[in-house]
Amino acid sequence: MGLDFSIVPKYMDIILLGCAWTLGITVAAALLSFVGGIVFAVIALYAPWIIRQPFRLVEWVFMGTPLLLQLFLIYFGLVQIGIDLPAFVAGIIGLGLHFAVYNSELIQTAILAVDKGQMEAARTLGLSRGQALRKVVIPQAVRDVIPPIGNNMIALLKDSALVSVIGVSELTLSAQRIIGKTYRPFEFYVLAAAFYYVINLGMEWVQRRIERRISLSR
Amino acid sequence: MDTELMLKVYPFFLEAAWVTIQLSVLTAVLGLICGALGTAARLSRLAVMRFVGAAYVSVFRGTPALIQLFILYFGGPQIGIQLDAFEAGVIGLGINAGAYMTETMRGAIISIDKGQREAARTLGLSRWQAMYKVILPQAARLMVRPLGVNLNMLIKSTALVAAIAVVELTYTAQRYIGSTYKPFEMFLLAGILYMIIITVVGKGVSWLDRKVQIT
Incomplete structure (x- = not known):
């Protein structure tokens, strides 16, 4: 089976909708990770010993295990304790908390x-x-830490592909669904990769602009 | 916490951890090779090689590793590449890690004082002699620690192959979560094994880093 990109335009609306979800999830998780990062940092530095030490242990575990495994824990764990959240909310919480730990370090x-x-x-x-x-x-x-946090947010965009595994219809899962109908994995995964790449370039551009503004304000 | 269940299933997690270790080692070797080639390309005298090197780094760092894995594993057969899931995992993750390692290695090399060259x-x-006998021995010392960070990320990224059904730690945890409805226990089992692997590797990297420093 060769390659045939001519069927791509027919499914463009699904891909674009997937892009919108990817952007929404990335922005929401980024905000959560930023606020969470500040809160975690204050706890890790200033909370009383009895809170600080177990908290650091949890941070350490979250930095040492894969995000995908953490997503499974959060998604299925919440269901187990009776909280039945939509998959995209679980995805945002999982991504947000994971990156909050990394932001907290910074x-x-x-x-x-x-x-x-x-x-x-x-x-x-x-x-x-x-x-x-x-x-x-x-x-x-926070001003000093914005450039490295920008790198984390770009990593977050790419890791947002993982929430497809728990059933969030973002860009990756949208591509997967189309492939289920068309049996054209190469074309549609490459297309999805191209969209990620473009969003990535956009984020890098924003990051450069913000960095320039910060260096001017000093 | 259901410790009885954990004791019953932990041998399967140990087996899975062994697969994760194999994946990590093979991916790391391939990543280092790709990183060295990428660095050579980025530092080449030929503009076309520099462009190829820069494009490699930009594309593989600019798109999700999961998608790269899917293109290789599911899309590969369309362009005549047939791989089983484990092979696709090693090759996909290795090429991806190589892009990150290229930046690490190149960074270390260009930070060596120009006067040396x-x-x-x-x-x-x-x-070539100047690079091989003067620059690289100095740059190698600077690379150990940041390559250790790359290695840490790489080990965690092996979890992605769960999505193409390689039976490693994360896949095993996922399967047992599905069949036992005990997400916390299964996370704990897999998590402890990941932490052991990452801690041992981290200690190894710090040991090597101390060993190669001159003072």
Whole structure:
């Protein structure tokens, strides 16, 4: 069976819908991973020992096991404890938490790198520890950490393909469904890859622009 | 937690872990070969080779590894490539890892001071000799740690072959989750084995890294 790309336009609407889902899931999971990353970083650095240590253990496990395995745990685990979420919500939670752990590592380093004088000055001015963190230290840490987090978000886009395995109709599963009808795996997987590549280029472009703005604001 | 069930099924997980280890080793070897070739292409004097190297890195890092695997395994037969799932897994993941390793190796090589190469050339060494005898021995020291990060990612990426039904750790966990409805227990079994593999490899990399440092 040779290659025949002429049937591609007929299924373009399904592919484009899949793209929209991939973009939506990526953006939602990216936001979750960003907010989660900040929360996790604060817990890992400032929570009392009794919370901090088990938390670090969980972080360590999530960094040492494959995302696909974690997706199975979250998707089927939630069902087991009686929470029956739609697959795409489970996918967003799984992707978001996985990358929140990686973002947390970056943010922790950045928080520790913010000059100690900043915290001391804020405290002297009468801010509480929490206020000083929230209003002075974390905003500076976040600015420093945006470029490497951008790399994580591009990795997140590519890993969003994994949620096809738990049945989310994003780009990869859309391609799979079309292939089920047409028996043309090569054409449609290459097409899906091309769309991922284009989205990837778009994200890299946005990342460069943001980095330029940050370097100007310094 | 159902420890009785865990004790009953753990031998299957051990077998699966052995498949994961085999996959990881073969993929790492292929990845290093592809990485070396990619680096050679990216540092070549020929513009066309540099373009090929850059395109390789950009395309394979710019698309999901899962899709690359599917193109090879499901699409391969259409262009005359018949592979079983394990072979497709090793080749697909190896070429993918090679793209990341290319960037690591190239980064280490171009970070070596230019003066080293110039001095070697002035002393009468050929371009190749300068690379082989002066630059690479220094760059290799810088590569160990970042290649270790690549290796860590690679081991976790072997889970993807579960999607083409290679019976490794993640596939085994998935199957037992389906048949026992105990996701947490199965995650724990597979997770512990992944952690052991990754920790042992990580220790090995740090040992090697200490060993190759001069001071």
